[in-house]
Amino acid sequence: MSTYDSAKAQFADWGIDTEAAINRLKDIPISMHCWQGDDVVGFEKKTGTSGGGIQATGNYPGRARTPDELRADLDFAYGMIPGSHRLNLHAMYLDTDETPDRDEIEYKHFAPWVDWAKAQGIGLDFNPTFFAHEKADDNLTLSHPDKGVRDFWIEHGQRSRDIAARMGNELGSACVNNIWVPDGYKDVPIDRMAARQRLQASLDAMLSPKQDKGLMLDAVESKLFGIGVEACTVGSHEFYMGYAIRKGTLLCLDMGHFHPTENIADKLSACALSLDEILLHVSRPMRWDSDHVILLNDDIQAMANELVTADLLGRTRIGLDFFDATISRTAAWVIGTRNMQKALLRALLLPLDQLRKAEEALDFTTRFMLTEEFKDLPFGAVWAEFCARNDAPTGTTLINDLEAYQSSVSAR
Numbered sequence: 001m002s003t004y005d006s007a008k009a010q011f012a013d014w015g016i017d018t019e020a021a022i023n024r025l026k027d028i029p030i031s032m033h034c035w036q037g038d039d040v041v042g043f044e045k046k047t048g049t050s051g052g053g054i055q056a057t058g059n060y061p062g063r064a065r066t067p068d069e070l071r072a073d074l075d076f077a078y079g080m081i082p083g084s085h086r087l088n089l090h091a092m093y094l095d096t097d098e099t100p101d102r103d104e105i106e107y108k109h110f111a112p113w114v115d116w117a118k119a120q121g122i123g124l125d126f127n128p129t130f131f132a133h134e135k136a137d138d139n140l141t142l143s144h145p146d147k148g149v150r151d152f153w154i155e156h157g158q159r160s161r162d163i164a165a166r167m168g169n170e171l172g173s174a175c176v177n178n179i180w181v182p183d184g185y186k187d188v189p190i191d192r193m194a195a196r197q198r199l200q201a202s203l204d205a206m207l208s209p210k211q212d213k214g215l216m217l218d219a220v221e222s223k224l225f226g227i228g229v230e231a232c233t234v235g236s237h238e239f240y241m242g243y244a245i246r247k248g249t250l251l252c253l254d255m256g257h258f259h260p261t262e263n264i265a266d267k268l269s270a271c272a273l274s275l276d277e278i279l280l281h282v283s284r285p286m287r288w289d290s291d292h293v294i295l296l297n298d299d300i301q302a303m304a305n306e307l308v309t310a311d312l313l314g315r316t317r318i319g320l321d322f323f324d325a326t327i328s329r330t331a332a333w334v335i336g337t338r339n340m341q342k343a344l345l346r347a348l349l350l351p352l353d354q355l356r357k358a359e360e361a362l363d364f365t366t367r368f369m370l371t372e373e374f375k376d377l378p379f380g381a382v383w384a385e386f387c388a389r390n391d392a393p394t395g396t397t398l399i400n401d402l403e404a405y406q407s408s409v410s411a412r
Ligand SMILES: C[C@H](O)[C@H](O)[C@@H](O)C(=O)CO
Pocket: 035, 040, 054, 090, 127, 180, 221, 223, 254, 281, 289, 321
């Protein structure tokens, strides 16, 4: 009997169908973020750091410096990740010899990405870039008191939505256009209300041109605080939760954008009762929004469990948001994305019926015994089978492949 067949039989003893879990997992796309590949630098013809309170630290060799290098790294990474996934692109990652300012970007500046995505058979998601620009140096963009600055960013946001819609059209798969602005105050502001009113009015203007939801979906991302905006973030959770519900956009829950002890998984079912769809930025905050690569830890597992137990996989877009420049960037992508998939697989292998029955009967002892005893089941064998069926390596082969690729790009 193969290792997998033995594992399959053990799960079957609990009434779990490993084949069903494997088949379901294959069809869950993860939107991998382009910015892990180059430390959130982008390809605009200028220098400068990401700003906006986000920061990649480290100087590991091999950072992608051009769109071609980034695509080569992505090609490799997708080959190591079982299943078919998406790429989450930021507007600062344009691929063109032209030098459009943010309020001048057009679809043509991103067309090479779409050609590549078509060839790879992957979908694209998109983000306007409201940071790393002189007009964001005040840490205020859409909520800036200066109408000229606000209008500049509204134009950028509208153009991003057009680009996202065209991407969705070209690829036959709706492109999520996620809006995150760094706006906030280092010290206690006098007029939070005015700032929030300005942000709301700018968002309204930005989102007013009608777009086909079959082609692009608007999402808004809240945040607790960032470096340099410790006292007040204009686009807080409450702000965007209300906005998303009123406007029918997706709400983006970034796991690093809440108080460190908050349980983000708990928010899913609560938000989902008032929203059609949710976007996740799966991340790992350490003391702050540090964007560490995700581990297969309790937080990630709790998130995956909620997606499955609350039946939210069909209306949650799973995106990743981490960037670590102290380790191989391709290894970060591959291991991080696979960790999300491993968590989903474990969630899909839960004895849900038994757990639900116990909970409904207030039999918390059975619920407790089941969850804990279940942790000993051979998940690794099911994961290895999933990888094998999807031509993705595991174990020492995976490690060797990751090391060999890293060696091939270290001289950059
Ligand atoms: C680069 C991303 O847009 C960014 O990480 C954003 O999603 C965020 O989480 C900012 O803290």
